[in-house]
Amino acid sequence: MYYVDKKIEDLHRIFDQNERKDYLRLDLNENPGGLPQEFINSVLAGITPQDLSQYPETLHFSEVLARYLDTDISHICLVNGSAEGIRYIIQAFTSEGGRIVGVVPSYFMFQIYSQMYGRNFVKVPYEEDLSMNIEKIIEEMTDDTQLLILLNPNNPMGNVYSDNEFEKILSVARQKQITILVDEAYHYFYPKTFMKYALEGDHIFITRTFSKLFSLAGCRLGYVAGWPEGVKMVQKLCTPHNTNAFALRFAEALLESPDMIEKLIAGFKEGRAFLIDELDKNGYIHKGEAGNFIFIKPKTDAQRIVDQMKREKRILIKSYPNVGELGDCLRVSIGEKQYMNQFMKALIELDASKTLLPRYYQMRCRD
Ligand SMILES: Cc1ncc(COP(=O)(O)O)c(C=O)c1O
Numbered sequence: 001m002y003y004v005d006k007k008i009e010d011l012h013r014i015f016d017q018n019e020r021k022d023y024l025r026l027d028l029n030e031n032p033g034g035l036p037q038e039f040i041n042s043v044l045a046g047i048t049p050q051d052l053s054q055y056p057e058t059l060h061f062s063e064v065l066a067r068y069l070d071t072d073i074s075h076i077c078l079v080n081g082s083a084e085g086i087r088y089i090i091q092a093f094t095s096e097g098g099r100i101v102g103v104v105p106s107y108f109m110f111q112i113y114s115q116m117y118g119r120n121f122v123k124v125p126y127e128e129d130l131s132m133n134i135e136k137i138i139e140e141m142t143d144d145t146q147l148l149i150l151l152n153p154n155n156p157m158g159n160v161y162s163d164n165e166f167e168k169i170l171s172v173a174r175q176k177q178i179t180i181l182v183d184e185a186y187h188y189f190y191p192k193t194f195m196k197y198a199l200e201g202d203h204i205f206i207t208r209t210f211s212k213l214f215s216l217a218g219c220r221l222g223y224v225a226g227w228p229e230g231v232k233m234v235q236k237l238c239t240p241h242n243t244n245a246f247a248l249r250f251a252e253a254l255l256e257s258p259d260m261i262e263k264l265i266a267g268f269k270e271g272r273a274f275l276i277d278e279l280d281k282n283g284y285i286h287k288g289e290a291g292n293f294i295f296i297k298p299k300t301d302a303q304r305i306v307d308q309m310k311r312e313k314r315i316l317i318k319s320y321p322n323v324g325e326l327g328d329c330l331r332v333s334i335g336e337k338q339y340m341n342q343f344m345k346a347l348i349e350l351d352a353s354k355t356l357l358p359r360y361y362q363m364r365c366r367d
Helices: 006-010 037-045 049-053 059-069 082-093 109-116 134-140 163-176 195-200 228-237 245-255 258-281 302-313 337-350 359-366
Strands: 076-079 099-104 120-125 145-151 179-183 204-209 222-225 285-287 293-297 318-320 329-333
Touching: 006 109, 037 245, 049 245, 059 076, 059 245, 076 082, 076 228, 082 109, 082 145, 082 179, 082 204, 082 222, 082 228, 099 109, 099 134, 109 120, 120 134, 134 145, 134 163, 145 163, 163 179, 195 204, 195 222, 222 228, 258 293, 258 337, 302 318, 302 329, 302 337
Parallel strands: 099 120, 099 145, 145 179, 179 204
Antiparallel strands: 076 222, 204 222, 285 293, 293 329, 318 329
């Protein structure tokens, strides 16, 4: 008998197969500049035919990563991008119809996976002033909640949690036996981490990625950190040889190049300072405490600016509707200064007075 899972049939996914190479990509929180070419060349020079012909060996890299995190390999599971780890945590630690609590807006895959597996995703919305009231999170942590998802910092809101807030949430989770997943995809752009809770306690996972500051989104590599029994469950769900040999080589070289990591952070900080200064000088309201992304309230129409940025300036950014009291916003990834300069020039030009806009947009703006 033919069968298709109704949950999958009903699932709405967007497959981004666009040709994006020729654009300045400031829409997916990648590092637009990437790693230095000399670094790439030096890693590639060490790749042998066997690296390609044989299944990747993960033990060595797992040990390097464990040393980097000051733990041992029983606490980590390598995944093909942290999105894969998130999926397995949801699959293993919640049941059909099970209650998952998460803040919104945030990374959309939490809701997609919940729907895919028939889980009940309960949303905790941000306040109008774009802050997160942790009492609202705690209120939703009911006895039947199986998983709480937090992001440190959150994409796209850029907010973070203090130690006190986190420990308060954690004590409720302990009392009610709720597993916690903290997504730290944007670690390094914001250095404070809750990793020690995942490595020292139980029923708390941290997911991290090499796609953001480490600039390896094209290689696909992330990891889940947690207590050994929990990590084993995640490992059981992985497809065989789920990570690739190139990703492991690049990631190892990065972890062993603290100077390179420092340089990436410094380049990002310089770009961020430049962008914020330019936005302030040009009278823009913006929001984004932590992370390599920022909300900008445009002076004219957000969606029109996104469209024109793409068409005329070959820059990809996103628009977000109803961002609390800011209303419709642009969401822009932060990269090195040269890219922020290119973006700012385009923004100032495209977000100018309505009278300069093409007739179609003048009409839309008036509506
Ligand atoms: C908050 C968050 N978590 C996880 C991911 C997934 O990252 P990856 O699968 O590349 O590791 C992203 C990607 O944008 C993200 O924004």
